[in-house]
Amino acid sequence: MRIKIQRLNPEAKLPQYAHPGDSGADLVAVTECTIQPMQWLAVPTGIAAEVPPGFELQVRPRSGWALKQGVTVLNSPGTVDAGYRGEIKVILLNLGSEAVAIARGQKIAQMVVAPVVWGQFEEVDHLTPSQRGSGGFGSTGLTSVEDDMGNPQS
Ligand SMILES: O=c1ccn([C@H]2C[C@H](O)[C@@H](COP(=O)(O)OP(=O)(O)OP(=O)(O)O)O2)c(=O)[nH]1
Ligand SMILES: [Mg+2]
Numbered sequence: 001m002r003i004k005i006q007r008l009n010p011e012a013k014l015p016q017y018a019h020p021g022d023s024g025a026d027l028v029a030v031t032e033c034t035i036q037p038m039q040w041l042a043v044p045t046g047i048a049a050e051v052p053p054g055f056e057l058q059v060r061p062r063s064g065w066a067l068k069q070g071v072t073v074l075n076s077p078g079t080v081d082a083g084y085r086g087e088i089k090v091i092l093l094n095l096g097s098e099a100v101a102i103a104r105g106q107k108i109a110q111m112v113v114a115p116v117v118w119g120q121f122e123e124v125d126h127l128t129p130s131q132r133g134s135g136g137f138g139s140t141g142l143t144s145v146e147d148d149m150g151n152p153q154s
Pocket of ligand 1: 059075077084090
């Protein structure tokens with residue numbers, strides 16, 4: 001799908017897929033900044049997009065960065081509406097114990113193009129009963145997961 005991208009800053013880079021067929025196109029920071037532990041920051045990408053109606057862009061974290069340094073996208077997946085023409089920003093959250101320095105041009109997140117289904121919200125008095133009913137929030141049980149993948153756990 002063709003998606004028009006406007007560079008708002010000469011240093012900005014277009015989103016780029018690392019490999020053909022990847023879901024996420026990398027987004028890079030257009031300014032340098034530092035995020036202290038347990039702080040978050042809207043990091044500018046220097047780009048704006050024109051997404052066709054019926055689609056959205058989703059801003060997602062990079063798993064490697066999350067695993068190694070605890071940096072994630074606070075509002076993941078960030079929603080970039082089709083009609084939004086402003087600068088795309090990435091709200092990065094540092095859950096690690098060290099300050100994280102971000103360089104200009106560094107990959108900070110990935111962006112996925114996704115289809116949108118519009119709901120027509122209709123008020124009713126009763127909903128059709130279901131097997132789950134109103135059970136939620138752990139109603140099917142909570143288990144602790146053994147870590148055999150080398151993930152940091154404390
Ligand atoms: O990670 C994100 C999330 C959002 N946006 C931009 C595009 C999106 O279309 C707009 C609004 O985002 P959202 O709807 O998530 O925020 P809101 O707090 O509901 O703001 P609004 O009242 O403007 O919809 O902000 C980004 O650049 N990055
Ligand atoms: Mg909104």
